[in-house]
Structures are given as structure tokens and as C-alpha cells.
Amino acid sequence: MTSENEGRFSIGEVARASGVKVPTIRYYEEIGLLPAPPRTEGGRRAYGESDRHRLAFIRHARELGFEIEAIRTLLQLQDRPEQSCAVADAIARDHLAEVERRIASLTALKAELARMVEGCSHGHVGECRVIEILADHNECRHHHHGAAAPAGVGG
């Protein structure tokens, strides 16, 4: 849907408008998430309204922690509104489940870290709870069951 691309906006303008950094926009173009816009005589990218919308979509999805590949799928869906939204629903549900898993994992972590710092006698390392607990896994109640994935939430 880069049809009526009049090319009114520079990359800097869309960057400022969307909150996505200039190199990141170029990166999105490179990986095919954002279509390559037409260029000015001088070779500069000239974006249209549709690109701005697409970028806003991407940005919001990234803020919500969706991975690039998921966003790619969601964008394809957005382009064909007559399709069933089952796929979009599944992606969102999966991601929600993942976020819930991460919250659970981080909450357990938080408890353990809190015990660590509370137990710290502020003396020296020899009797430090922090070091002790790290050294001996048996000292903690957290019997691990797998934890959160590497991805975080964009800021």
C-alpha cells in the first residue's frame, strides 16, 4: 500500500513524528519491513502518508514487544482486510502468554533478589547473603522451571 506516495516527508521528519530513530528506519527498510520510498533528485528518501502510518504501526507493535517477524505478519494482514483475523489473534495471544510467563518469572526473581538484599548484613563479603545465595543454589526456594526469553520491551 505504498500507492499514493507523494513523498513529502524526509526521513528526519518521519523519525521525529514516529519516535523511531533515523538509522532504525533505514534498518526497517533494509529488512523489508518498510517499503523503499521514492527518492528526491538528490537521492534522499521521500516518504508519504502511508509510510508514516506503517511506521507508527511498527513502532507501536515494537513497544508492545512484538518481534519483527510477528510484525511482518501483522503488516501483511493489515494490507488484506478481508482475511480472517485468526492469525492476528493467535499472534497477540501467544505474545500475551509470553508476557505472562515473563512476569511470573520476574516476580519469582524479584522475591529472591529481595531476600538477598534484605539478608545482607552490610558487613564484609565473607558473610554476605548476596554472595552466599549466588554461590549455593540450595539456599534459594526458586526451583527453576524455565524462565523468560531474551527479548525485552522497547523504550
Add this chain to the structure above:
Amino acid sequence: MTSENEGRFSIGEVARASGVKVPTIRYYEEIGLLPAPPRTEGGRRAYGESDRHRLAFIRHARELGFEIEAIRTLLQLQDRPEQSCAVADAIARDHLAEVERRIASLTALKAELARMVEGCSHGHVGECRVIEILADHNECRHHHHGAAAPAGVGG
């Protein structure tokens, strides 16, 4: 403190015992987190008891989401027990704060994702809440205030 390194364990054994994968152990050696152990005649790594403890420490700290650099510092502290544990305490506190920030951020996210999937009419994309909300930031209550950092929790 890799003094009495008798070299009884192969990399595979310490990997199994610690739950850290073989290439990861070699990576830790490469970045200087784990000392390079002596080798057998055939050139294989032969670890001692102290290496196993160090690796357990690292693993547990990674599980708790500490970054490699933080772990490096914590290991140095562990090696000198007469030092003040203020630094260890600070590292743990910082990390706790970071975890709390991430939980808050993910909880806000979770709410938004939940609204997305609840609103989904399971029809087609044209009237899909998921796509709609992603396309229009104004549709959501989440007025962003910065979100969690990229690092996750090892698993």
C-alpha cells in the same frame, strides 16, 4: 582461586552438572569469566572442584538475570571475602530495581494485550481490534513512560 585444580572433570561433565552448555562454558573461558583449566595430554579441558563451584555461581547469577559484567564483579568480590559487601549489595539492589521496573512495564503491556485479544471479534482483519489498536496509538491507554531494558532471564 583455581589453586588445587586436579582436573578431574571433562567439559561435558561440568556442563551436565551445572546445566550450562558446553559452548557456553568455552565462551565464559574466552571472555575471562572462568579461568582456563589445565588440559589433558590429548588437549582436553580438565576441570577441578573450584571451577565447578565458580560455574554454579555464574549459572545461578545468570538465572537471576545478572549481566556478565555484574557477575565478573561479584566473582571478584567472592574471591576476597574480607572486603566490604557494599558493592555486592549495590549490584543486587540495582538489579532488583531493574527487575521491578521490568515487571511494571510488562504488567502494563499485559493489560493492553489482554484488551486487544478480548476485543477481537474473530471476524476478519477489517474490523480486528488487534490490528486496529496496533495501527492507532490513540486507541490505547498506555501512554508510554519508557519501558524495560533488552536483557531477559536466562533459561
Add this chain to the structure above:
DNA sequence: CTTGCTCCTCTAGTCGCTAGAGGAATTAGG
């Protein structure tokens, strides 16, 4: 002796950017 496992080193890839070099084009002011 052969099979199959483990181990070795090395390079390159992952994800989602970010940083910097080195240069061209545009814009603002004088």
C-alpha cells in the same frame, strides 16, 4: 578395527538495533 561419542578450534550467525567513517546535499545566514 570400526563405530560412535565427545572433544577441539574456528568462523559466522542470531536479534534489533547502534555507532562511526567519510562524503554529498540541502538550508540558513551573511
Add this chain to the structure above:
DNA sequence: CCTAATTCCTCTAGCGACTAGAGGAGCAAG
């Protein structure tokens, strides 16, 4: 018109913390 500042361009390399795979050597069991 000239200059200076800013923005833009492409390109390569780097981040963190691994992970994957190639290509080969060692080693224990049958």
C-alpha cells in the same frame, strides 16, 4: 554568491550473550 551548519547518504563494524556448524582429532566399547 559563499560559507557554515545541518541533514542526509552508504557502508562497515559492534553490542550482549550466546548458538550453530564445519572440519577434524581423541577415546572407549564392542
